[in-house]
Amino acid sequence: MVPLKGARERRVRTGGVELCVAELGDPRQPTVVLVHGYPDSKEVWSRVARRLAGRFHVVLYDVRGHGRSTAPLPLRGGFTLEKLTDDFLAVADAVSPGRPVHLVGHDWGSVQSWEFVTVRRAEGRIASFTSVSGPSLDHFGHWIGTRVKRPTPRRVGQLLGQGAKSWYVYLLHTPKLPELAWRGPLGRRWPRILERVEKLSADDYPTSSLPRDAAHGTWLYRDNVRARLRRPRPDAYARVPVQLITPLEDAFLSECLYDGLERWAPDLVRRVLPAGHWVPRTRPDQLAAWITDFVTATEGGRPRPAAGKYADRFAGQLVLITGAGSGIGRATAFAFAEAGARVVAVDRDAEAAARTAERCRPLGAPAAWAEPVDVGDERAMEKLDEKVAAEYGVVDVLVNNAGIGLSGSFFDHTPEDWRKVLGVNLWGVIHGCRLFGKRMAERGQGGHIVNTASAAAYQPSKALPAYSTSKAAVLMLSECLRAELAGRGIGVTAVCPGFVNTGITSTAHFTGVGAEEEKRLRRRAARLYGLRDYPPEKVADAILRAVVRDDAVVPVTPEARLLHAMSRFAPRALRRLARVEPPLGTADSGTTPRNSGLLSTGSANSPVDKASWLWIKPPGRY
Template identity: 50%
Template sequence: MKVRSGEVDLAVQVRGTSGPTVVLVHGYPDTHEVWDRVAALLEKDFRVVTYDVRGAGESTAPSTEDGYRLDRLAADLFAVIDAVSPDEPVHLVGHDWGSIQSWEAVTTPGARIATFTSVSGPCLDHMGHWSRKRLSIAHIRQFFRSWYIGAFHVPVLAPLFWRLYLGPRWGGVLQRVEGVRVKPARTITTDAARGISLYRANIRQVMRSPRQRFALMPVQVVQPIHDRYIRTEPLDLERWVPSLTRRRIAAGHWAPLSHPEPVARMISEFVTDSTPKRELVVITGGGSGIGRATAVAFAETGAKVVVSDVDFAAAKETAGLIDGHAYEVDVRSEEAVRAWARQVAAEHGVPDVVVNNAGVGHSGSFLSTTTEQWQRVLDVNLWGVVHGCRAFGELMVERGEGGHIVNLSSAAAYLPSKILSAYATSKAAVFMLSDCLRAELAPHAVGVSAICPGVVNTNITATTTFSGVSAEEERRKQDRASRIYARRGFGPEGVAAQIVRAVRRNKPVVPVTVEAKAARLASRAAPGLLRAFAKLDVG
């Protein structure tokens, strides 16, 4: 169908016949076809509307550059909404310049828009206000990401470059840069040359005098992790959007083409329930110590927390402190961990953060440590982490929205001791596993951190086993270790704070206490010195 808006005719396409109306607005230099894969997934549950913006595809073009101003583009969108949904508000989705012009519409008072999902496109006014803030690394990075904007302002040469070189090769460019195999619209060369006017008619004018623009409906901002052109995280959107949901996707700039399934799922979920999503955090060994403190720390940030422990009563006690959810899980069992991961996903969703914290202590010489004692330490400290990483890591990768895995290692991973062969070996394996996994999962935007506490006052000392001693001597050693750790005075809350910080900053390795940091430095600068200390009798 055709919709008249001012001096242009807009080519509008409608798919599906029932459900809420979802309007998808494309960016530059695309046509409505950029949404085809997403629309095909949505039309089963929604009435999906796409259209070619002015100057693109089958729509006509304005006669002057001034015709590409944001207010004209917003008027086009309102005309389409009036035509396809005259009585009910619509759910709006924009990508790239489609998002930029949609921001103009959703920040216009009285707009009949129920929700707005923005993918890789900021509000220019918000960007203008942010650009006036104190210069930061984020400003410099965005300046270099936006190099092409300056090129588009070069008269004659920019459109000529599109017509003679880039337009005919655009499909190959997308494949090389974005990994997207798609046949460009037949009008791509003309559309791209015309569309340069989008930049010339708006960028300098809006950035020079940004307006106060508020979006009062629920807004979902989807940031592709590998976007080469725009980052929306620094823009202080909470100032302008009272009901804001931020989500990430492990994709490049053209996410609707490369990752249509997760894009469609995010749109569908937001249209169905626009309540801002809480971060979901899963913690093993959450019944006490570092696990409990970490649960409390994440809950204080507003996260929804799920804990497990082999001691179900302790897990329920932690959950009761934070209004969380408790499960009984023995991390030594791969089958049990996988079943729990499936249950968590079904009941709460795929976690954003997984903390593999469950662990046991053991002390004793290598020759006095039995095979059964080795097995216990490795089953919990290493295999428990492996099972957690695999079960939840697979879910994170499949979801395509990134995430973070935290593995509890130890300063013992790089601080040798003749009485910690089993424990140190298990933690050193976790340390290296975390580095290897971090490299593997980076393309999927899943971060991995190894946390290395030092001497921390938790109940692990009371349950640590000892090789080659009687039960009475073991209890004496446990009591002595507990007193030493208590005198150290560093509680699990300090570790929990570092775990939250590691997730927020995507830190690869975090030595927590002073002794853990000193040992980490010594392991790199003077490993021979640590080997000498390892020979000392400390028990």
């Protein structure tokens, strides 16, 4: 068996067993104790431990009977929660005498840690607790009792659903059979099963002691589960701040299992993660970030989680948004900031990007940075990618929002017009997906890409040949990427906003008309825009909701949804609509007018908020 790389090892004797304890980091820093689950050993935490070691004194130990720790004799009765509590207190006293530790548990490590934080004899030894994929058996027992005594269709469904997910618990209570399976074919095949089902790579996990560990660990279930579920403790209240991290794709535990947990853990912070059960292996970056934030907050006082909508999902994540200087991009940056995300605001206008980043911080973002970049410039985007990776980390959510538009007849479009529109609208998205998306894929910890398309992607118009072409390409690119990246846990969403009010009319430019006519069109546009009054904040909320739900295509406004439905069920009607005498502009994904008929989404020198194009009738046709 290979020890944890770079760790200092010691032995702690307690209750007739010898525990193998590994330590990383500076012992003078706050101590974080990581407790593993079943059928794991401490190596399950190796990726998280390495990420925490730069800030904390990190301690991992093999639970009795696992890894390099010895097993109790006899096995029966040797794995009770009371004896596991003795083990933890012995380790805490050895590695952090006189100073409370921050506890993190996964799976059965979390189950036993709930015992540690709710019994009085451990009071004062624990500063905080982060629970991952493991409920308190006492809370579970009360949860079952409530649903049995006061059944409703919903509660009965919850019981049946969790009962189906707990199939393995019944098998582990059978005599001899689990031990034979683990020491035989199951133990040999387990690494491949994890690789296929949970997308885990082998490297230093699982260890060679897996068959023996799993056989011993069956007594964790036999010694504790039935007894606690039948007679749960009535005083199982957590006496420390608790951070609950719930993987939404956990094959063994239902999210509803934690309903009403605030009763037992009054100082509770909830986090959710689109991942499977073994998040210490599949999402070490996010897990380490949440642990770091929680421990740091606890050391400085009572933890205060981000209060914004979706804070349980995005807190601590790194979000990069292009075209963030104004309009929809700026509103999206603010929404992620309120959810506790770290924000990188990208825009061609350096001052606008800086203003957005500055306003993100008081809204709840732990950190926010401004990066002035033209997304259509390949080399500039490559430099941005390198800088972000080196200074901020791998992006968790990428929002490719910047874009420009052009209105007019196809025959009035010059090759330069096409290059400008495609350079930003299509190539800007390609650059973002290629660079930041590739790092997401290489990291192997999931993520999400949002590409701002348009209703023009599926609604043809003879006034928007270049713009519609670019946005239709963005929509198809998003669909193709979604198919390719699905197996890597990376979602891809195309957002089609529709008419959005961001006050573009005061500086709008219209080609083919004189100065006086242009002023009149601006006044007319201002009146029409005021009637629509659809705020960019609603688009931002739709973007965050789409990431949470992993939606593929999101038409936002009612007209965008109507046109999307027509494109699927009445395409001939849309083609007829495309032949109607065209307006001078169109409603869309966050664009602002510019000289020579160009419309910009968060690009350089844009004097007004990023907004959606407005459908404006030509002169004499009101």
